[in-house]
Amino acid sequence: MPQSMISRPIPARAGIGLRLPHQSMVAASRPAAAWLEVHPENYMADESALAELEQLRAHYPLSLHAVGLSLGSTAGINVEHVARLATLVRRLAPGLVSDHLSWSVANDHYLPDLLPLPYTDEALRIVCRNVSRVQEALGRQLLIENPSTYLCYAAPALSEAEFLAEVAARTGCGVLLDINNIYVSARNQRRDPGEVLSGWCQALDRQVVGELHLAGHALVATTSGEELRIDDHGDRVCDEVWSLYEYAIGHFGVLPTLLEWDTRLPEFSVLQDEAWRAQQLLDEFAGAGARAAHA
């Protein structure tokens, strides 16, 4: 196997979500970043961007974070889409591959959003079936991310954390824990984000979590004037989410952590600032862990 095609593991450091408007600059000047994560769907019909990304992967460990597998669809997995993803995985040899606990396909149409699932037995069977098929097609483990939610179905059988823990247990997939999404979902359901995160910590085995996500979100009002948090990835990480992040790495350990920014995209240096802040916390906890091991 050529050296360039060997998968480079994602380090337990703070990486940056690479978006197309930054890509040419990053390719030209190669700014500091521990690793990069991209949405593979952006490269499936853009040979020019893909060629550039192939060059970049020689300089940065790369993770693929899909948004289109629709793992919760009763319609099943789009075989052509999985084949396209498999082609990218072969070409880019990413260190991690992930998607979301959500659905996007119904009535033969693709809706570009991460739509929520009811956490029922039927949904669990469908998600497990789809995750297993994708993992078999790719020949590797997927990480599944908890999405931000704005809808809460009546009488769920399991919490989101219990549901995802069960998916991981049945399929062997890993979990990508998005700390901002936990915060947004909890606040939208008028729950205490700290308690919700604590529930995640109880539900998930430590070794199941393979990556953490951080991002900013928007605070808006509902039509009746109530607070609503929108996970738009359009701002710096808020202080409350940083606190949850500290709690999470205290519990799950030092993990690859990604800073995402999608809307109102600022200069790349702003993303580096945010990643640097996450890195400081990772270093702090790594140091504390090492001191504890030597004590």
Add this chain to the structure above:
Amino acid sequence: MNLREPAHVLHTPDMPLAELQSRMAAALMADDDAGRELPATLFAGALPGAEGLRVHRNTVLGALSHVLRLAYPAVDRLVGEAFFDRMAVAFARAHPPTAPHLSAWGAGFAEYIRDFPGTGALPYLSELARFDGCFDLLARRVADEQFRGIELVVDEAVTLCFVAGLRVHSSPYPVAALRDAILADDAAALGAINCGPGEHHVALWRASAGVMVQALGAVAARYLKAALDGATSELALSSAAAETPGAPGSEAELAAQLQREVLQAKFVQIRTYNEFVRGAGQ
């Protein structure tokens, strides 16, 4: 990957998941209040279900509109964000995507807006969109520095090698000039363009510096288009001459016109006796 035996026996909701997803998808794309409703009993929690659906509807339609805005920047700039969103959302409802790689979606947008209400003052809007779309497709190609496209044997000694992805775009409106002026925010240039119906042709191709555009005369455009469609040089030449009113009558005049517009262009490399004698840009 092995499936482990279920550890829990969970409750099954009243509505099967397939029906829930089908109805929610329809509700998210509906353009009328009645179509947007789902049974309130499906949802619980602090936020009303209708409020959550509104968030998802905005996300779905906003994302689809954004995809089209990136592919049709001149149309967006010309009509403004709000009107573009109206056209984009209407198109998305009529032709929702079927696959997740959205940059391959939206090819029918130009045709869809041809008679879109409120665009009567811009008769060239659909043609401008068609050109925007052509430009966008080429922008996503890798530049071909090796002239790996169609090869056209002119005679025993000369072969024309075109860049891969080369295309000829023909329109009754001067869409290339319109696009340049619109994207440059050059109102004076825009005002000076004669938008009366006519015949306008350009060659487009992807170079390392980006998408390149070169104006072509009618004969050259038809010759090139026929050649790219697989015609022999002789057939391409005769059909171009026959289909072009006012084309040069003599073969020598035709050859001179093609020499100026095709043989000296940067999208072609001339190979003589199996050797390259001229590279791009020379």
